[in-house]
Amino acid sequence: MSVRLGLAGDVMLGRLVDAHQRERPPEAVWGSALELLRELDGLFVNLECTLSTRGTPWDRTYRPFHFRADPAWAVPALEAAGVDGCSLANNHVLDYGAVALRDTLDALDDADIAHAGAGRTREAAFEPAFVELEDLRVAVFAMTDNTPEYAADAASPGIAHVEIDVDSEETRDAVRGALERARAGDPDLVIASLHWGPNMVESPPDAFRDFGRWLVDAGVDVVWGHSAHVFHGVEVRDGAPIVYDAGDFVDDYRVDPRLRNDRSFLFDLSVADAGRPAELRLHPTEIDDFAVHEAGPEAAAWSRERMQSRSEPFGTTFEREGSGLVLALPDE
Template sequence: MTGMILFIAGCGRSPDHQSPIDDATILTVTFAGDLGLGLAVQSYPWIEKNGYHAAFANVRPVIKDTDFFIPNLESPITDPETPSIFPKRRPRQPPEVATALQDEGVTIVGLANNHQMDFGKPGLDSTLKYLHAAGIKTFGAGENLAQATEPLILEKNGYKVAVVAGCRPRKWQLLATDELAGVAPLERKPWSKAIKKAKKKADFVVALPHWGECNKSKISDEEKKYAQITVDAGADLVIGHHPHIPQTMEIIRGVPVLYSIGNFIFHGIRQIELEKGPRNLRFDYSWVTKVEWTRRGLKSITIIPFFNNNLKTDFTPRPAEPKNARWLYERLLPEGYWEQTGNRAVIRFL
């Protein structure tokens, strides 16, 4: 995997920057949701026995079968002595996680989420140190607003895709400002500016908003508002996360908007607590989305579903059964836009 990568909060296509690439050439980028290893105390014995690599047993093919793979790293990577800025316990990931990600072929992670600053600037500095030492590129957070929103460009064969990431304000998180380190804010002005900046540097822009409400299947009014803002700014594709479950997809003025693809590998406390009570089927599942382009534009989106109920999968996501995957597709995808092959749904645009 070579070339540059452009990540910022928002995405779109720039007709003025078409690259000379044959129609038959396909660029693929695969996006995954929240990634957090060993976050919940319930996962500690399993991690101690099996190690971090075991959690990747069933997802390795989706990491390797693409030009670029991009998950959202939901929690910071810090040393045990790094203090949280909050009175209650906040999950962290140890430095060994960066090495595990490197070993598994993860070369890029997004950081624009509501937990990345749980340990303040020292936690962010630690996260960046360990990830960069492992050769993993980052976007969506930085020393200041300019760094946090700086587009990172993915390039292959002279063709460029820009990816942008931003997080909605939360009372417990630290957003980047002109003077302060933090995550890229999902606010109208900086978000739109980041998207427009990306469009000037790439053929396509993909927006990764961290938004919505945790464990809520209903799309919030705020999500709808910012989906429109994102499209208005010029994004070509919107793929969200934060709710921890897959939500609906809709088309806004020709732009696909997947409001949430759920978790990737996520050993979270809340997810385990929810598993103790009555559950809706979608809480047990998540989507990985493989996106393909040709020179003429977006070719297809393939949804790859995983069953990730931690107590039933032993903290190791596994491919969803086709019948359960279809149950989700029929409720969350636009009618007439998709076809199912095995457990996957393919949405074609060309």
């Protein structure tokens, strides 16, 4: 029996999303995509904000944006969609300081939502998360090359920060350490979550391609990237999908009329027996009224065409199914 695991890009619940959500039910942030999310056996998102009402905006270095959501509605919203795990290795979980990050960790722990990529110490930040989905045990570890000033250390909370460089001994040691801890938990599937690179770029640089392939060669089953705010192409290496960037899922950001950072996909991965990724389905989504929705016909066609063209350099060709795309993964 296969298990359906959803991977979504950036979920930013602060600022205007937070303001609107105070006037509507928690599940409203998922718009018309809610039922699609609830059909999944598991769901992981990159949580691009803190869950707290405390703290003060980070001012030790220049930060133009600070994202914070009230956990009173945000946690029930995550629960309503069936979110099982959050990647916290990004450039916003310390926006309101250590107290707000600790509140975020506590809120997720209290809701039994797994998390990886940030912690009270460096060791905790690099610790993988484990989630049981039906008969599938999933391990997720998360890292980022963004915002080095947010890096956790031996005594201070923060993020799991690395340089995206396969030639970096420090990076290789960090990844191998996370993989060893993941394997020690006897998972069926290992996912690497990477919040990497700058905003509003349309394809991964060579260094990211090398890194994603190296992760697969090291034993990662799924590479799940995000950070650019626009989706990138998908590569398959030895049967393992490399989603270079999943784009944005929910936010209040200004929309670039050419890049259309309001459009992306829910990445729906079917995992067969023994933890083998078997199929990847892409459901087109669109952000409107500070919520995520299933994309309409025009937006879906736009996203399908661009995903096909952005995946072509990797030798990846999707088949159309309904409004979305589907990719059978080889049994390597």
